Amino acid sequence: xxxxxxxxxxxxxxxxxNGALKNxxxxxxWSGAVTAGSGPTSEVPECAPGCQRFDLTVDLxxxxxxxxxxxxxxxxxxxxAIFDNLRLFVYRGGALIAKSDGIISTAQSVLIxxxxxxxxxxxxxxxxxxxxxxxxxxxxxxxxxxxxPHPARRLLPDLAVRPQRNLSFDPVGIFxxxxxxQYPTCYESEVQEEGARxxxxxxxxxxxxxxxxxxxxxxxxxxxPAPPVTNAYQRLYWSxxxxxxxxxxxxxxxxxxxxxxxxxxxxxxxSLWSVDNAGNFAGSAPLRQHHGVRPxxxxxxxxxxxxxxxxxxxxIDAWARKGDGPRTYNAPDCxxxxxTQGGYDHFVQGINRGWADVYDWYLPxxxxxxxxxADGVYILQTIADPDGRLVEADKSNNCxxxxxRLSNLxxxxxxxxxxxxxxxxxxxxx
Numbered sequence: 001x002x003x004x005x006x007x008x009x010x011x012x013x014x015x016x017x018n019g020a021l022k023n024x025x026x027x028x029x030w031s032g033a034v035t036a037g038s039g040p041t042s043e044v045p046e047c048a049p050g051c052q053r054f055d056l057t058v059d060l061x062x063x064x065x066x067x068x069x070x071x072x073x074x075x076x077x078x079x080x081a082i083f084d085n086l087r088l089f090v091y092r093g094g095a096l097i098a099k100s101d102g103i104i105s106t107a108q109s110v111l112i113x114x115x116x117x118x119x120x121x122x123x124x125x126x127x128x129x130x131x132x133x134x135x136x137x138x139x140x141x142x143x144x145x146x147x148x149p150h151p152a153r154r155l156l157p158d159l160a161v162r163p164q165r166n167l168s169f170d171p172v173g174i175f176x177x178x179x180x181x182q183y184p185t186c187y188e189s190e191v192q193e194e195g196a197r198x199x200x201x202x203x204x205x206x207x208x209x210x211x212x213x214x215x216x217x218x219x220x221x222x223x224x225p226a227p228p229v230t231n232a233y234q235r236l237y238w239s240x241x242x243x244x245x246x247x248x249x250x251x252x253x254x255x256x257x258x259x260x261x262x263x264x265x266x267x268x269x270x271s272l273w274s275v276d277n278a279g280n281f282a283g284s285a286p287l288r289q290h291h292g293v294r295p296x297x298x299x300x301x302x303x304x305x306x307x308x309x310x311x312x313x314x315x316i317d318a319w320a321r322k323g324d325g326p327r328t329y330n331a332p333d334c335x336x337x338x339x340t341q342g343g344y345d346h347f348v349q350g351i352n353r354g355w356a357d358v359y360d361w362y363l364p365x366x367x368x369x370x371x372x373x374a375d376g377v378y379i380l381q382t383i384a385d386p387d388g389r390l391v392e393a394d395k396s397n398n399c400x401x402x403x404x405r406l407s408n409l410x411x412x413x414x415x416x417x418x419x420x421x422x423x424x425x426x427x428x429x430x
Contacts, residue, residue: 018055019141021072024064027142027320030054034086034126035134043123044096046089050126056141058117065114070145072115073326074098076124077107077316078137082172082362085127086135092120103127104331106358107316111144111326140320147211152240155212155353156393159384161400162205162317162356167380167416171201172362176260185414187364189257198409199367200416204268206384207317207356210393212237213328215350216264216311218253222345226255232264234390251389253347256310261334262347263310268359269386272368273379273426275403281379281426310334311349317356324354375407379422399425 019028032052039051047053058072078086087101088108097120100108112120124137147155169185177187186199208214215235220227232253238244253262274282312331318324329350337345351357359366368380381401388395401422407415 017053018057020057020059021141021143022059022061024060024143024145027140028056029320030139031137032124032139033134033136034124036126036128036130044089044091044121046087046096046099046101046125047123049128052124054122054124054139056120056122058115058120058141060117060143064143068145069114069149070143071111071113072120073109073111073140073142073144073324074120074122075100075107075109075140075316075319075324076137077140077319078135079106080130080135081132082360084130084132084135086130086137087125087127089123089125090120091123092118100327101125102327102330102332103129104312105314105327107314107319107327107355109316109324109327138319142320142322144322144324147239149239152238152244154236154246154391155239156210156236156391157208157212157214157351157353158210158393158397159214159390160207160209160317160397161382161384162207163400163402163421164202164380164382164418165205166201166203166361167404167418168201168361169199169414169416170362171199174362174364177364186367186369189364190367194369196367196369197371198369198373198414200272200370200406201361201367202270202380203361203366204270204359204382205315205356206268206351208351208353209317209323209397210353211239213325213350213352214311214390214392215329215348216250216253217247217346217348218262219344219346220262222340222343226262229254229265230262236391248391250391251387261310263334264349266385266387266389267311268382268384270368270380270382272370272373273381275377275379279403280423286381287373287378311351311357313350313352313355314358315356316354318354321354325352327355328352370406370409373406373409375409377403377405377419380404381422381425383425401425 021028036050041047090098098110100110180186180188180191183197186196190196216232218232229252232250233247234250235247252265254265256263271286276282313327313329338348379401383399403419403422405417
């Protein structure tokens, strides 16, 4: 039987090493796998940990950029184990002209403004911090045009909920929190701070399908302890000029102790509902808390707390479709100020158009406490911007649901299964 690394080596040797982009309407696609220590490791400095090279020839029709501002997009997306990562570097004529090398993502992307015809060397490089020895990926090169500048208008973002991809009772364990010894489906912070007992864990994926980024900005005094909350402002860009924008108060950022950085409050909300015989929502409210200990004075439905997010470009939602920009908002933006001015550290978070932010099931607070719930089929509903504080092009796609099956809940081995898309949302549209 061939080993995984043998199969990956065969795949790497067989994948297309070059391609030509000749049509603004059609992308060039390829695939491969990067193995630690393999490939042209001495060709460019970024290849040293291991890499693959793809030679991209751009041969667009004359006038491809005439009165059509935009650029050549080069992107990759990848999966693998938790915390696997790849980095993307584009060279031309022996010089590095673009890179996307952030962490905490499943994609990288660059935009080369009005990319000229010629040959580009695309390097997909292994990240030495990846737990896997090899990481498979897909590559993409295409023409992406900017939104039309006229008529002058605000380039509004548009949040859209994507179905859950993972459902689990295993928090996995991460470096900044401990799994509870008494309640092993939960993190210790969830048990101590929120009274959690049986944590149904799931991811939340919120995409931006609008013309403009969902961008949030805030500032805190330099050199002082982080305040627990501070005002958040949404920046809206106009189509006629990147320098034309407006800002509005959008809510608050809160300092998340478990994560060690600021999150936008009330960015997502999930809830668990009973299902009737026709597969519809049963009752007028989510399931209520039947058992378990909650902090004194708490009277909660079985609803996930309004989850705060550190907005970032994590996954390309519009893969191989028009309408996505380059990766712009990296997860480290939550930790470090974009700039310091006037005695304040200024932070920028966001989700660029065509991208999605993904909060995985193994992160703290990505759960609903279901202690006391019976085995059966339920609806898991998620809503973006539940308080309606953000300006968007369309609110109707802010909510989504999936059917799930819960079993063995009274045992030491509870199980959860995704069954498929659920019904239209109920009772939670802002």
